[in-house]
Amino acid sequence: MSAVAEHDDHHDHHDDHDHGPAKGLLRWVITTNHKDIGTLYLLFALAMFFVGGSMAMVIRAELFEPGLQFVDPAFFNSMTTMHALVMVFGAVMPAFVGLANWQIPLMIGAADMALPRMNNMSFWMLVAGVLLLASTLFMEGGAPNGGWTLYPPLVLQPITVGKALPFAIFSVHLLGISSIMGAINIIATILNMRAPAMRLMDMPLFVWTWLITAFLLIAVMPVFAGAVTMLLTDKFFHTSFFNAAGGGDPVLYEHIFWFFGHPEVYIMILPTFGVASTIIPVFARKPLFGYASMVWATASIAFLSFIVWAHHMFTVGMPIAGELYFMYATMIIAVPTGVKVFNWTATMWKGAMTFETPMLFSIAFVVLFTMGGFTGLMMSIAPSDFQYHDTYFIVAHFHYTLVPASIFILMAAGYFWLPKWTGHMYNEKIGQLHFWLSVISVNILFFPQHFLGLAGMPRRIPDYAIQFADWNMISSIGGFIFGASQLLFLYIVYDTIKGGTGEKVTDEVWEDASKHGLEWTLPSPVPYHTWTTPPSAVPTEHVLDTH
Amino acid sequence: MSEELSKKHTKLVRILVFVAVAMFGFGYALVPIYDVLCEWKWIERDRPDDIKQVSEATYKIDLDREITVEFITTLNESTPMEFYPEVKQLKVHPGEYHTVNFYAENKANKVMVSRAIASFSPALTSSYFEKTQCFCFSEQTFQPKEIKIMPMRFVINPDLPVSYKTITLSYTFFDNTDKSVNK
DSSP: OHHHHHHHHHHHHHHGGGSSOOSSTHHHHHOOOHHHHHHHHHHHHHHHHHHHHHHHHHHHHHTTSSSOOSSOHHHHHHHHHHHHHIIIIIIIHHHHHHHHHHHHHHHHTOSSOSOHHHHHHHHHHHHHHHHHHHHGGGSTTOSOOSTTTTOTTGGGSHHHHTTOHHHHHHHHHHHHHHHHHHHHHHHHHHHHOSOTTOOGGGSOHHHHHHHHHHHHHHHHHHHHHHHHHHHHHHHHSOOOSSOGGGTOOHHHHHHHHHHHHHHHHHHHHHHHHHHHHHHHHHHHTSOOTTHHHHHHHHHHHHHHHTTOGGGGGGGGOOOHHHHHHHHHHHHHTHHHHHHHHHHHHHHHTTOOOOOOHHHHHHHHHHHHHHHHHHHHHHHHSHHHHHHHTTBHHHHHHHHHHIIIIIIHHHHHHHHHHHHHHHSBOOOHHHHHHHHHHHHHHHHHHHHHHHHHHHTTOBSSOSOOOGGGHHHHHHHHHHHHHHHHHHHHHHHHHHHHHHTTTOOBOOSSOSTTGGGTOGGGGSOSSOOSSOOSSOOSSOOOGGGGGGO | OOHHHHHHHHHHHHHHHHHHHHHHHHHHHHHHHHHHHHHSTTSOOOOGGGOOBOOOOOOOOOTTOOEEEEEEEEEOTTOOEEEEESOSEEEEOTTOOEEEEEEEEEOSSSOEEEEEEEEEESGGGGGGEEEEEOGGGSOEEEOTTOEEEEEEEEEEOTTSOTTOOEEEEEEEEEEOTTTOSOO
16 A cells, blocks of 8 residues: 555656646747647748748849849849748748647647657757758858759859858758658657557548658658768768769759659648648538548558659650650659549538638638649640740749648648637638638739740749740739738737637537547647547547448 | 557657668669669660770761761869860761860869760760760870860761751860879
8 A cells, every 4th residue: 555655646746847838938948748849830930931931022022023123143043042941841841740749649639749858859950950041141152042952063063052052951951850850759659649549540631641741751851861961072072973073973963852852742742631631521511521542542642752753854864764654653643632632522512611711721722732733744744844844834833732732721720720729719800811812812923923934934033034024023913912911820820829809719619620630629728738548539520431 | 658658669769760761871872773774775865984985987978968066165163274176066977987176275283184074965866976086085184284185086877866967065074183093
């Protein structure tokens, strides 16, 4: 008996520091709580979204009219390079890691992430990496301006890098290590910490897509780290990986880069699919159509992403057999992606739909992502790609798959879960205004870029021939409206955290949401510690199809 | 965290870290894999190493066809040289031997080892463009301010598919002084 009493004493004492967050600002530095770290990731990503967005505004301002108006060409090229790096590695990827941190433990009934201290470390390494990258803006010679792909020999030449190259490379190393640690944490959480009642095929799709994304991250981030390390040794240690005079080949870099780069684009889109598959059923008031096919489609897309990389480089010189192989392999991706689009549509079919802001953003995602997918199919045709390569057509394509897809879904996720996290309802009127301004302006911004690309306007140039003037001006106007509209989102996030409409939200927030996910069975706002005892049953509404 | 769960985490994390490290190695392994794949016969591309010396063979001169051969010269980064062909363009019949001189001058006050790397456009013509003599076969050592007139003798194999009318041959001189073993 005495042993038991002693144990209890000890236990109480041990639990003391677990009652709530630490006091003061230091809480955010030392926190190991998945909700705190999720918040940090999301706020950091939001900040970077505005930093990267400001760079886009510089680009659109310069392209408003032909001729050089505001910035010199080297700085313009720094802006295109840094805009891409900041948006990819500072905004979209961390935002999804933030959502994973918040939602995965809540959705699978786990008390926290598997490795909380490593979780804290991945976040702060991300901050260090991005700061290192941002510091290059203030260096002699400016930030890297050879494009975010860092192609040699361009990126190795003094005129394109100044002193920035090693900093950019070390920043990529830090960002890579941070993502790999985040991915390991997510896999360990999902595989080891699910509520006992939850089998793999009971998991919400957001959890599934993140599990697969995490494997992609572990597989390709190290390859990118290797490629930039080769750049570093070529530049400073006289190796000749990419130096033709020493027997190297710059085309090799493109192969290694895109072996990373193609899975990387799916790292940004698969969690997007997961969030869309979570939101659409709630507002259609129907279970997700084709749960199992969604899981398999995600896995197929992930697998295919490894074997299609050279479609990014059809024009660099490849044997015909290679062009054909990469062309057909790329087209196959349209099959699982099509399965997903049809499943989302079928989920909405005859549903009792309502159109709150998260649903509006999700529907816009389905429509506009499909358009981005179609232009992707056009470019998968190798002979056509010779026409589209390095023009504004590709710029329009990948912005359609990233902005009205990943970014819109991140917005939707914000509107969808903020009431749960904060216990406050956001202002629906401003939310709707934000949606309509965004969805209209994003099309004014990017749709004309298809025309510019087909007419032959090259990307990454600060000045252009006058026949491109009109559509560029329209695109820039769309860009300014889109950029300004996002300030509404910033306001809504601030307002909701501070109390929102003052309306008391219920535990499930959205009608019948508790049928769709475990997180909606918890109180609103979500307490600091949740699922200290795992839930005994898991909602099966979202997987009805398979049972 | 229970002991058992902690063990499960350790085991999984070990595997995942191993995968990450192995993938870093795989990035480097792609370098030799790429070289091996490029040797495959059906991968038709010109690599600097392919541009080898061939012995002078006699071909039947095809007077019905005329191929325009263009010469382009480039200096990599800030290689301190002057480098240009004595003729920029030549009309030749397949099977006919020609010699073109290239002018090269070391503008620096130091010994320089440099290497010219050839590149063909269209790339698939490279295997029909046979060189019996070229400065590009090996590294060239220049004394300070030395001027060299460097010949390049070539023939176009008459098997060249008829669809090719123009071949552009580009040479880039790389300053290899720091990296060369022939210093």
